[in-house]
Amino acid sequence: MGDDIKMAGQPLSRVDGKLKVTGAAKYAAEYIIPNLAYGVLASGAIARGRIKSIDTAAAEKAPGVIAIITHLNAPKPPGYFGGKESSDPRTEGGEYRVFYNDVILYSGQPVALAIADTFERARYAASLVKVQYVKEPPQTDMLSNMDKAVVPKESDPDYNRGDKNAFDNAAFTFEQEYQTQLQVHNPMEPHAAIAVWEGADAITVYNKTQSSPIAQEDIAKAWKLQKENVHIVSKFVGGAFGGASRVWPEEMAATIGAKKIGRPLKVVFNRDQLFNMVGYRPQSLQKIKLGADKDGKLIGIHHEAYGNTSTYEQFTANMTSLTQALYACDNVSTLYRLVPLDVSTPCWTRAPGEAPGSFALESALDELSYTLKIDPLELRKRNYAAQNPDTKQPWSTKFLNECYERGAAQFGWEKRNPQPRSTTNGNWLIGYGMATGIYGAWRAPSSARAVLNSDGTLVVQSATADVGVGTATIMSQIAADATGIPVEKIKFELGDSRLPPAIGQFGSLTTTSVGSAVNDACVALRQKAIEYLKKSQSSLQNTPVENFAFGDGKIKTKDDAVSISYADLLQQQHLPSIEVTVDSKGSEEADKYSSYSYNATFVEVGVHALTNQLKVNRVVSAIDAGKIMNKKTARSQVYGSVTWGIGMALTEESVIDDRYGRWMVKDLADYHVPVNADIPAIEVLFIDKSDDILTPIGAKGLGEIGIVGVAAAIANAVYHATGKRVRDLPITPDKLV
Amino acid sequence: MNEQEPFCPNESRRSFLKKSTVITAVALTPAAAINAANNHWDEHIAAAIENVSLSVEINGTRHTMDIDPRTSLLDLLRENLHLTGTKKGCDYGQCGACTVHVNGERVLSCLTLAATTDGSKVTTIEGLANGDELHPMQAAFIKHDGFQCGYCTPGQIMSAVACIREGHASSRDQIREYMSGNICRCGAYPNIVDAIEEVQKGGQKV
Ligand code: FES
Ligand code: FES
Numbered sequence: 001m002g003d004d005i006k007m008a009g010q011p012l013s014r015v016d017g018k019l020k021v022t023g024a025a026k027y028a029a030e031y032i033i034p035n036l037a038y039g040v041l042a043s044g045a046i047a048r049g050r051i052k053s054i055d056t057a058a059a060e061k062a063p064g065v066i067a068i069i070t071h072l073n074a075p076k077p078p079g080y081f082g083g084k085e086s087s088d089p090r091t092e093g094g095e096y097r098v099f100y101n102d103v104i105l106y107s108g109q110p111v112a113l114a115i116a117d118t119f120e121r122a123r124y125a126a127s128l129v130k131v132q133y134v135k136e137p138p139q140t141d142m143l144s145n146m147d148k149a150v151v152p153k154e155s156d157p158d159y160n161r162g163d164k165n166a167f168d169n170a171a172f173t174f175e176q177e178y179q180t181q182l183q184v185h186n187p188m189e190p191h192a193a194i195a196v197w198e199g200a201d202a203i204t205v206y207n208k209t210q211s212s213p214i215a216q217e218d219i220a221k222a223w224k225l226q227k228e229n230v231h232i233v234s235k236f237v238g239g240a241f242g243g244a245s246r247v248w249p250e251e252m253a254a255t256i257g258a259k260k261i262g263r264p265l266k267v268v269f270n271r272d273q274l275f276n277m278v279g280y281r282p283q284s285l286q287k288i289k290l291g292a293d294k295d296g297k298l299i300g301i302h303h304e305a306y307g308n309t310s311t312y313e314q315f316t317a318n319m320t321s322l323t324q325a326l327y328a329c330d331n332v333s334t335l336y337r338l339v340p341l342d343v344s345t346p347c348w349t350r351a352p353g354e355a356p357g358s359f360a361l362e363s364a365l366d367e368l369s370y371t372l373k374i375d376p377l378e379l380r381k382r383n384y385a386a387q388n389p390d391t392k393q394p395w396s397t398k399f400l401n402e403c404y405e406r407g408a409a410q411f412g413w414e415k416r417n418p419q420p421r422s423t424t425n426g427n428w429l430i431g432y433g434m435a436t437g438i439y440g441a442w443r444a445p446s447s448a449r450a451v452l453n454s455d456g457t458l459v460v461q462s463a464t465a466d467v468g469v470g471t472a473t474i475m476s477q478i479a480a481d482a483t484g485i486p487v488e489k490i491k492f493e494l495g496d497s498r499l500p501p502a503i504g505q506f507g508s509l510t511t512t513s514v515g516s517a518v519n520d521a522c523v524a525l526r527q528k529a530i531e532y533l534k535k536s537q538s539s540l541q542n543t544p545v546e547n548f549a550f551g552d553g554k555i556k557t558k559d560d561a562v563s564i565s566y567a568d569l570l571q572q573q574h575l576p577s578i579e580v581t582v583d584s585k586g587s588e589e590a591d592k593y594s595s596y597s598y599n600a601t602f603v604e605v606g607v608h609a610l611t612n613q614l615k616v617n618r619v620v621s622a623i624d625a626g627k628i629m630n631k632k633t634a635r636s637q638v639y640g641s642v643t644w645g646i647g648m649a650l651t652e653e654s655v656i657d658d659r660y661g662r663w664m665v666k667d668l669a670d671y672h673v674p675v676n677a678d679i680p681a682i683e684v685l686f687i688d689k690s691d692d693i694l695t696p697i698g699a700k701g702l703g704e705i706g707i708v709g710v711a712a713a714i715a716n717a718v719y720h721a722t723g724k725r726v727r728d729l730p731i732t733p734d735k736l737v
Numbered sequence: 738m739n740e741q742e743p744f745c746p747n748e749s750r751r752s753f754l755k756k757s758t759v760i761t762a763v764a765l766t767p768a769a770a771i772n773a774a775n776n777h778w779d780e781h782i783a784a785a786i787e788n789v790s791l792s793v794e795i796n797g798t799r800h801t802m803d804i805d806p807r808t809s810l811l812d813l814l815r816e817n818l819h820l821t822g823t824k825k826g827c828d829y830g831q832c833g834a835c836t837v838h839v840n841g842e843r844v845l846s847c848l849t850l851a852a853t854t855d856g857s858k859v860t861t862i863e864g865l866a867n868g869d870e871l872h873p874m875q876a877a878f879i880k881h882d883g884f885q886c887g888y889c890t891p892g893q894i895m896s897a898v899a900c901i902r903e904g905h906a907s908s909r910d911q912i913r914e915y916m917s918g919n920i921c922r923c924g925a926y927p928n929i930v931d932a933i934e935e936v937q938k939g940g941q942k943v
Pocket of ligand 2: 188238239468883884885886887888889890920921922923924925
């Protein structure tokens with residue numbers, strides 16, 4: 001670590017802020033490519049069956065049309081035909097293949113790509129494509145297809161510790177079912193791709209991705225290309241939330257279409273195509289059984305979860321994992337099943353398993369607290385896990401008690417009248433609710449390169465992404481601390497598959513993994529600089545490394561006898577630059593520990609006594625995510641998570657008409673992403689204590705923890721306000737009647 | 738298929754009229770007419786006729802051109818003029834990402850046909866700063882971290898400026914209400930309100 005820790009933690013404004021507020025930041029669809037053609041996808045009108053015929057004659061004749069592509073004439077990516085196996089090892093089964101054959105697997109599936117010289121002409125041509133279908137009745141209702149539930153092929157869908165029959169000895173048992181809705185990522189930037197073939201065996205794709213290395217690998221596999229010949233560029237991503245962590249139909253349609261017409265092609269999705277072509281959070285049905293003694297000590301927990309997937313692929317996001325680690329309880333069993341439906345494959349969505357899983361578990365805990373007449377916060381404290389109750393490993397760090405204490409104090413939890421429907425403010429029933437959140441903290445192998453130039457500037461590179469969290473900013477801060485080079489002289493580059501490979505931006509992994517790699521690369525660079533300095537000054541030959549200090553762009557000895565700027569050092573040595581690339585991964589020591597980020601969310605809601613109108617009045621989110629790298633961007637990230645949690649709890653839901661398998665809610669007028677007026681004051685408290693076991697920079701991961709438990713905290717507050725328990729999300733006024 | 742377009746979309750009306758002799762010929766000879774149809778000339782001719790002329794001032798520069806009448810102001814900015822600072826979030830008037838000022842008022846450029854802006858003055862995010870000097874709202878958005886991914890940001894900023902000019906920024910609640918046409922999926926709302934409040938209270942001319 002740097003000797004002068006000053007930048008990490010500082011509320012530095014974003015280094016790319018100016019590009020974003022002036023409109024200069026370029027997103028996937030915005031690259032200016034000569035001779036660019038436009039592709040617009042025509043979506044299928046049925047949810048299951050076959051294409052009987054496609055009439056493209058009128059579309060082909062429309063002005064400006066270059067080609068109309070369907071499964072009948074599409075160039076076939078050779079890697080699409082490599083058998084059933086998906087090119088994506090993170091899912092089981094075969095991925096959906098664009099223009100592969102006449103089979104319709106889900107509603108809105110792309111059936112044709114109209115390509116023209118302008119967007120307007122392509123859009124018009126797409127509207128002229130006429131498709132005849134052979135329809136089959138689709139199955140899209142999860143609850144009426146529970147008999148089709150399958151055991152996911154992923155490892156360990158079932159879990160058991162202790163005695164399954166422990167409930168028999170519990171003074172109190174409690175059992176309930178909970179449901180969560182289809183939640184759609186809906187990033188503001190639509191998914192888009194520009195494909196530019198450079199000859200037959202090399203391609204550049206500008207796309208929206210959370211991982212340029214994954215996109216590179218997927219496209220290389222599909223087209224059977226050398227990986228080095230696939231260049232992915234994705235410098236700015238207009239939000240993703242998990243939905244851009246694999247290659248989707250926009251990339252495949254763009255590469256297929258560009259191949260066909262022999263010129264660069266851009267494909268941008270319409271908003272409605274973002275509802276079921278690029279994944280979503282699957283719907284869930286969960287069953288929780290709790291057993292407790294009279295003091296609230298948990299004797300047994302059983303958590304069962306069912307989520308939907310598609311018929312062609314198994315998407316897993318285990319909603320029960322958190323139940324295995326959150327509370328000290330000897331007897332825990334969990335079960336996870338998938339229900340395949342005639343829908344597109346879901347996708348990772350902010351805290352994929354934990355957000356819905358915590359809604360069920362933390363609602364159930366709240367219900368138990370009323371049965372036992374124990375304060376909900378107190379009940380959680382009585383079941384605090386001092387070590388990982390599953391693996392029995394020690395925590396690397398766990399400051400959940402601090403989250404409880406500080407969060408409760410800030411919120412004023414002690415003022416809560418335990419009686420439901422006891423607090424009012426005019427016509428509003430007021431309720432307080434809280435919940436705990438947990439999210440695994442990991443560090444994945446990642447690489448970074450640090451290049452020090454003779455003008456004293458530092459360039460740090462890694463093929464990670466920034467979907468909005470401020471990656472370049474905090475990486476610059478980490479590099480500044482490690483090298484002593486001022487942050488203004490540091491440039492962090494990301495979003496390009498030609499940079500040193502690194503984990504993508506998902507799983508709350510970027511800071512722990514890439515941040516550590518950046519730190520390690522910069523420490524190695526600093527080491528190299530010391531060697532050059534020793535070479536140039538024989539008096540320093542035997543000076544130990546720890547006697548050097550770094551700051552203000554200089555290397556110094558701690559006694560100040562020698563002080564030289566990096567720029568002068570390189571110039572003296574006639575070096576235009578020095579460079580190191582480091583592959584970095586977690587220590588073996590870290591494997592002995594169990595690491596999680598934690599939070600405690602406290603919410604006040606108001607429910608109108610006459611209309612049941614619901615509003616969140618205030619939120620306190622207390623978070624243990626290790627050391628916080630930038631208090632300004634970190635707070636924003638938690639605002640985002642809480643906003644997502646409010647949407648999940650109260651407003652967001654996509655609805656399918658199960659008679660036809662068609663998505664009824666597929667635009668932003670019907671799908672209610674929270675707007676400014678929906679979001680109250682949110683107070684974010686960071687415990688901000690370093691986890692030095694997991695990472696050299698002390699971070700644990702922040703991207704998802706803020707949403708975990710929020711929906712439950714709101715549901716618990718609604719119960720406290722009204723005395724009505726809503727167990728299926730979203731909580732809309734009709735459910736309170 | 739045909740990659741070469743005999744009529745380019747921006748071709749002027751006059752050059753089309755010069756070629757109208759083709760139509761006369763088509764009218765006289767059935768064989769030629771069939772031939773013309775087979776070669777899609779009818780469509781090409783129709784496309785050329787349908788273009789409309791537009792003269793609009795964008796960020797202080799006058800642009801005069803012929804455009805496809807279906808072109809939205811948003812697509813005109815992004816695709817024809819490469820002013821990609823204005824964002825397409827939904828194209829259906831539901832998100833606010835495409836907000837620009839037309840004659841000083843905020844409008845959704847995706848719901849505005851470009852042809853209807855003839856003779857108007859349009860300001861986009863690219864035209865808000867004074868050279869290198871950021872507009873106070875842009876600076877406030879950076880200071881208060883009024884964004885994450887940045888995709889809704891140009892629309893938010895254009896709306897925010899209009900919100901103050903309209904007199905709809907007198908309280909936090911009013912700001913929240915009058916900024917609710919601009920969705921931010923990253924959830925930067927509290928910071929956006931902070932930024933607008935500061936600029937409004939600062940009393941600078943926006
Ligand atoms: S793009 Fe115009 S309102 Fe969404
Ligand atoms: S900053 Fe990402 S949508 Fe607003």
